[in-house]
Amino acid sequence: MSLIPIRPGAQSGGGRPAAPAAEAGRRDAARNRELLLCAAREIVEESSVDALTMDRLAQRAGVGKGTVFRRFGSRAGLMMALLSDAEAEFQGRFIFGPPPVGPGAPPLERLIAVGAARIAWTLEFGELARAADASAYNRFDVPPAVLWHRHLEMLLREAGVTADPWLMASALGAALEPERLLHSVSVHGIAPERLAETWRELVTRVVAGQ
Amino acid sequence: MSLIPIRPGAQSGGGRPAAPAAEAGRRDAARNRELLLCAAREIVEESSVDALTMDRLAQRAGVGKGTVFRRFGSRAGLMMALLSDAEAEFQGRFIFGPPPVGPGAPPLERLIAVGAARIAWTLEFGELARAADASAYNRFDVPPAVLWHRHLEMLLREAGVTADPWLMASALGAALEPERLLHSVSVHGIAPERLAETWRELVTRVVAGQ
């Protein structure tokens, strides 16, 4: 069923070999991967995310179209690859970083702070994030999304939310989805601070109601 | 650029015929509209929503492909047309219907009830709802979505939520989006009652925190 080999890893058994992140595999494959990522960034910078079509990318990078899909699986996979640095940095902040986003602050404060950070992050990498989401059924099951969801769930638990924290994290996470946030800002002209403020209200009430 | 192209020679008046309700216009147009809706329902019933492609539909109904797009504007528009009866019935329930979904019950009760009703509705018409959403930028600005959002906002206001009810309605509405609900149920096997229960917790806390 053609799952997407987004990130490195997975070497064992059954399926096709996952896309090599940096090591592993033939040198030309790695070279083409870098070539493609580079060309993709150029196109996005020169025009827009929408201008980044798979054909154009292949041509720009001087490789065949098949190669693009072999490396990234799908357009969404390519977008995730383009985002992966920013995504990793963000993950680092809420896992290892300094409080209040990182560990060390009370859970409610962390919830508020990490939401605000997420909003800012989304507005910065918005177009890419939308394009990365804009596809599949498995959009919620891709590693960064799972990690993010689990983190929210953990913070809710720590804050004393005992009733179905998994679903509650899902519900709260829904409020932070890129498409919605970007729509609020770019169509309705909502100021980013209002988004953060509403998030604060929301999580405060959810936790306080405990 | 590349906004929706306006017909060259003649436009004036009514705008694009994206979704003419029932009357107005030539008889053949109305006939074809019914023909198409009928054929679309057949295809969905025989196979699935995914099997409903615009080419196949045109062929099945015995009309040209251009006609399909002229009538419904896009695939998402067609899906909305297919949903419109169910949508109208649902709207009727929360606007005119009996309490607690309709008017007459206290606002929090209405919020809880209408959310549960929405969840059930979404699970029933899930595939179509997903296909109707699955596209555009304007997905949040389509009349039923606007009405729904406004209704949530109104209930929040009545329940005493004074802080940015517009955005709060948006955040709460996000938790009820078809894609997310369907994913929870069909991938993670969440029971529908758990969804309704979490919604109840969520809105109760939001309103109580007031």
Add this chain to the structure above:
DNA sequence: AATATAACCGGACCGCAGTCCGTTTAGCAT
């Protein structure tokens, strides 16, 4: 160095949503 082979490569190919434009026709006015 020669060989074997698995991985990689390219681009033709497919089905799809959506557009364009020359042709036909419904409905009105005469």
Add this chain to the structure above:
DNA sequence: ATGCTAAACGGACTGCGGTCCGGTTATATT
């Protein structure tokens, strides 16, 4: 009836994401 015109029609066409498969090449083995 007849003629007129705006509206509707159909299907060829475009560009897209994604797949497939015969040819090519890096690398390990001898």
